[in-house]
Amino acid sequence: MRGKSPMKVAVAATAIALFAAGCQTDSTPEAPAAGGTIRVGSSEAAGLLPGFDDSPSIVVLRTIYAGLVENDNNDGKVVNQIAQSITSDDNKTWTVKLKNNYKFHNGEAVNADSFINGWNYVAYGPNAQPNAPFFGSIVGWSDLQSEDPDGEEGPQKAPEPKAKTMSGLKKIDDFSFTVTLAEPFVGWPATVGYSGFFPWAKACLADTKGCNETPIGNGPYKIEGSWRHNVGVTVVRNPDWAGASKGKPDKIEFKIYDKIDTGYADFEAGELDIWDGVPPAKYKEAKGKYGERMFENPSNTFTYVGLPLYNDNFKEVKVRQALSLAIDRQAIIDAVFDGRFSAAQGVISPNFEGYRPGACANCKYDAAKAKALLAEAGGWKGGKIVLWANAGAGHDKWLQAVGDGWKRDLGIDYELKVDLQFPQYLATGDAKKFTGPFRLGWGPDYAFLETYITPLYSTTGSSNSSGYSNPELDKLIKDAAAAKSIADGIKFYQQAEDLVVRDIPVIPMWFGRTANVRSENVKDYVYNKIHGTVYTEITLKDPNAVK
Amino acid sequence: MGRYIVRRLLQFIPTVLGTLFLLHYLTTVGIQLTGNPIRALFGDKRPAPETLAALTSRLHLDDPCLKQKGNPCLGLFRERLVDIGQLDFGTNFRFRPVFDWRGFFDRAHASIITDALPYTIKITIIAFTIEALVGVFIGMRAGMKPGKSLDYSVKISTVMVISVPVFVLGILIQQFITRDFGNFLRGQEWIPEVISRGVFGSAYKQEFPFASLIIPGIVLGMLSLATTARLTRTSVHENMRADYVRTAKAKGLTHKRVIGVHTLRNSLIPVATNLGLSIGGYMTGAIITETIFNVPGVGNQTARAIFQGEPAVLIGITTMLVLVYLVANLLVDLLYAVLDPRIRYE
Numbered sequence: 001m002r003g004k005s006p007m008k009v010a011v012a013a014t015a016i017a018l019f020a021a022g023c024q025t026d027s028t029p030e031a032p033a034a035g036g037t038i039r040v041g042s043s044e045a046a047g048l049l050p051g052f053d054d055s056p057s058i059v060v061l062r063t064i065y066a067g068l069v070e071n072d073n074n075d076g077k078v079v080n081q082i083a084q085s086i087t088s089d090d091n092k093t094w095t096v097k098l099k100n101n102y103k104f105h106n107g108e109a110v111n112a113d114s115f116i117n118g119w120n121y122v123a124y125g126p127n128a129q130p131n132a133p134f135f136g137s138i139v140g141w142s143d144l145q146s147e148d149p150d151g152e153e154g155p156q157k158a159p160e161p162k163a164k165t166m167s168g169l170k171k172i173d174d175f176s177f178t179v180t181l182a183e184p185f186v187g188w189p190a191t192v193g194y195s196g197f198f199p200w201a202k203a204c205l206a207d208t209k210g211c212n213e214t215p216i217g218n219g220p221y222k223i224e225g226s227w228r229h230n231v232g233v234t235v236v237r238n239p240d241w242a243g244a245s246k247g248k249p250d251k252i253e254f255k256i257y258d259k260i261d262t263g264y265a266d267f268e269a270g271e272l273d274i275w276d277g278v279p280p281a282k283y284k285e286a287k288g289k290y291g292e293r294m295f296e297n298p299s300n301t302f303t304y305v306g307l308p309l310y311n312d313n314f315k316e317v318k319v320r321q322a323l324s325l326a327i328d329r330q331a332i333i334d335a336v337f338d339g340r341f342s343a344a345q346g347v348i349s350p351n352f353e354g355y356r357p358g359a360c361a362n363c364k365y366d367a368a369k370a371k372a373l374l375a376e377a378g379g380w381k382g383g384k385i386v387l388w389a390n391a392g393a394g395h396d397k398w399l400q401a402v403g404d405g406w407k408r409d410l411g412i413d414y415e416l417k418v419d420l421q422f423p424q425y426l427a428t429g430d431a432k433k434f435t436g437p438f439r440l441g442w443g444p445d446y447a448f449l450e451t452y453i454t455p456l457y458s459t460t461g462s463s464n465s466s467g468y469s470n471p472e473l474d475k476l477i478k479d480a481a482a483a484k485s486i487a488d489g490i491k492f493y494q495q496a497e498d499l500v501v502r503d504i505p506v507i508p509m510w511f512g513r514t515a516n517v518r519s520e521n522v523k524d525y526v527y528n529k530i531h532g533t534v535y536t537e538i539t540l541k542d543p544n545a546v547k
Numbered sequence: 548m549g550r551y552i553v554r555r556l557l558q559f560i561p562t563v564l565g566t567l568f569l570l571h572y573l574t575t576v577g578i579q580l581t582g583n584p585i586r587a588l589f590g591d592k593r594p595a596p597e598t599l600a601a602l603t604s605r606l607h608l609d610d611p612c613l614k615q616k617g618n619p620c621l622g623l624f625r626e627r628l629v630d631i632g633q634l635d636f637g638t639n640f641r642f643r644p645v646f647d648w649r650g651f652f653d654r655a656h657a658s659i660i661t662d663a664l665p666y667t668i669k670i671t672i673i674a675f676t677i678e679a680l681v682g683v684f685i686g687m688r689a690g691m692k693p694g695k696s697l698d699y700s701v702k703i704s705t706v707m708v709i710s711v712p713v714f715v716l717g718i719l720i721q722q723f724i725t726r727d728f729g730n731f732l733r734g735q736e737w738i739p740e741v742i743s744r745g746v747f748g749s750a751y752k753q754e755f756p757f758a759s760l761i762i763p764g765i766v767l768g769m770l771s772l773a774t775t776a777r778l779t780r781t782s783v784h785e786n787m788r789a790d791y792v793r794t795a796k797a798k799g800l801t802h803k804r805v806i807g808v809h810t811l812r813n814s815l816i817p818v819a820t821n822l823g824l825s826i827g828g829y830m831t832g833a834i835i836t837e838t839i840f841n842v843p844g845v846g847n848q849t850a851r852a853i854f855q856g857e858p859a860v861l862i863g864i865t866t867m868l869v870l871v872y873l874v875a876n877l878l879v880d881l882l883y884a885v886l887d888p889r890i891r892y893e
Contacts, residue, residue, distance in 0.1 A: 046641040124602040133595035145597035229662050230843030231753055262750050262841040269726050269749040270733055423582035439592040463593045
């Protein structure tokens with residue numbers, strides 16, 4: 001192995017030097033509570049404008065921007081940030097009053113225009129911002145979208161949209177505006193904490209390309225230099241920040257890794273203070289190795305097996321209940337995933353206000369009951385059941401376990417259909433062409449339980465892939481949206497959840513589990529149930545460990 | 548000579564066009580068979596149809612021929628050629644330009660390729676230097692004394708390197724050398740950071756732009772190094788027995804001159820071919836090495852583009868790789884004439 005010789009020389013040199021060094025100095029000074037640089041593992045963001053919806057983008061955006069409301073780090077409750085108040089008499093027209101002392105990093109005031117103009121920009125179809133659909137509930141949204149006159153197949157290009165501004169956004173004065181929704185919605189103030197609703201500086205709207213590289217935020221941190229693509233983003237504390245919590249570290253370095261294994265290796269090499277998401281293959285090892293320094297919590301990603309209600313075999317509710325009862329979720333989680341998930345006890349994330357443990361009686365494994373229900377329904381008539389998943393994402397293993405359970409407990413033979421690539425798979429679902437149960441997932445759009453109900457189960461839900469339609473549930477959603485208070489609304493949504501877990505349009509499987517590890521130098525680790533690790537609140541034992 | 552170069556340059560045109568068409572066809576069929584890749588960006592969540600349509604149309608993926616399986620989409624290809632002719636390689640799905648030559652000089656015009664290329668050039672230089680110097684040197688020593696212990700150890704070790712795939716080698720080195728041994732070094736206060744965190748870091752680091760590329764460079768160059776060493780060895784070994792070497796020795800030339808001028812120069816012709824081709828190989832080998840060591844270079848971008856099915860990025864990068872390959876090949880051919888005066892191009 002002569003090829004390695006340069007390295008061998010270096011190794012030898014360091015080895016000799018090792019013997020030469022007599023003693024080590026222990027230099028851990030009494031550490032102040034805050035300051036220093038936190039090094040965080042991340043991945044390449046799609047963009048650093050509030051219009052982007054992928055998690056690496058959001059992680060950075062949450063440090064350099066601040067929204068109307070924030071979720072409390074202790075209990076996840078919605079608290080006002082830039083908003084002074086968000087009020088409505090009818091849950092339809094919301095009046096937003098702003099605090100007047102917030103500024104963008106370039107000195108511009110954060111005012112009503114920053115929100116109105118920014119939101120119009122994101123919603124305007126031709127700007128192709130992934131977050132555009134989030135504004136769909138506001139009156140006038142569809143006027144900002146262009147409609148292709150002859151459909152997607154036709155040769156004609158879509159024309160310019162009718163309007164550039166949503167008619168539902170109206171400025172009252174510099175620091176207040178109204179938002180009119182197409183339908184009443186009690187949870188609207190909770191939704192605006194999402195990064196898509198962050199304000200935009202005038203300078204940012206004037207040069208979105210430049211602003212993407214060097215964001216002009218309004219948050220507790222501001223960017224140092226520019227975004228170094230595929231390398232990193234560094235943010236430093238913003239001395240002019242008017243918010244209550246000033247941020248603990250002086251600097252947060254987001255280091256970009258393309259593969260989670262590489263980033264984790266760099267964490268193990270001591271180059272990172274926080275690594276969110278231990279690679280699945282290393283989970284067990286990390287649990288033993290890091291012990292207290294590993295933080296685990298149920299995450300908000302929901303995995304379910306959808307049932308095609310448009311297929312005759314799945315129309316009978318008892319059949320669906322039997323299928324759900326015959327799945328031993330915990331056994332699958334332990335056998336296939338080393339226990340890395342939390343078995344679903346309902347369809348709402350355990351982190352959300354309004355979550356009830358054990359809400360889903362049909363989600364507990366009970367083979368005898370399953371068998372009895374199936375018999376009552378007259379047995380299974382569909383022949384071999386076909387289980388669908390997209391190819392290459394490792395879903396076949398657990399779906400097979402699900403199928404094995406059905407075969408064992410219900411005597412239903414199954415086959416896997418896992419050869420479709422992701423786009424094709426999704427298109428099949430969008431066109432309602434699945435012939436059997438299908439794997440899908442869901443993540444919350446905002447910190448309000450409604451996000452787990454309406455889009456998935458209401459008759460007109462944007463992601464209602466099972467084709468479930470229940471007038472009772474639709475009415476509950478309507479009542480909830482018009483409720484007097486958020487607490488009242490939650491009660492209606494819980495009733496809606498009860499209907500879902502009774503009718504089983506989808507079989508709830510599990511919620512994810514975050515497994516975050518941190519370095520020995522981290523003193524206080526802060527985790528927000530809604531957003532995950534709060535980098536701005538992390539303190540170090542020795543702030544000078546990294547220069 | 549001039550005419551030869553012009554003729555070779557003209558041959559570039561059909562080669563590049565052919566590659567472009569092949570890539571265009573492959574990515575087009577990919578979309579036709581697996582559906583609109585933009586839909587997959589939204590994952591399990593169904594996007595509003597208006598948003599999906601707006602994104603798709605801005606990325607020029609709304610051509611109806613992308614729905615007709617097997618259609619080569621010649622119209623789209625023509626559009627693409629016209630754009631590329633104006634040095635517009637399009638953008639990725641997130642509207643970052645694939646290539647903009649001004650990006651080399653001005654951050655405001657940054658693009659995927661101009662951002663990534665410097666890293667790949669650096670890592671290529673490291674790999675190439677190690678390959679050329681070490682490979683030729685040990686190959687020469689082994690070839691001069693065939694059957695001796697050095698010869699055997701070169702033969703055995705090179706077979707070992709050739710038979711271990713690069714990704715296995717890279718991951719092993721990352722686990723045991725940069726992580727375990729590196730952690731040991733990082734525990735020692737007196738070792739300069741450039742060694743403990745730079746050279747023995749598990750991934751590329753901005754603070755050590757050169758040191759942290761050394762190990763990835765070695766991993767990248769390892770395979771071609773073994774090939775180069777073996778080729779040099781065989782070639783030198785053969786030439787040592789050639790008549791002209793015997794003559795040179797017989798007429799009393801110094802050992803240095805016999806080896807340096809008569810043997811080595813003649814032995815280097817096949818080696819030069821191999822070295823030239825290996826530059827192209829580095830660009831593709833970098834896909835694995837750069838991903839393992841998180842070097843934000845061209846290889847890394849290629850891997851990402853493949854996984855996300857980004858036609859514009861793939862076409863842009865591959866076109867560049869083809870050009871690099873062709874130029875390297877041309878240089879190698881021209882180098883023949885320098886090495887062997889009997890070769891003349893007309």
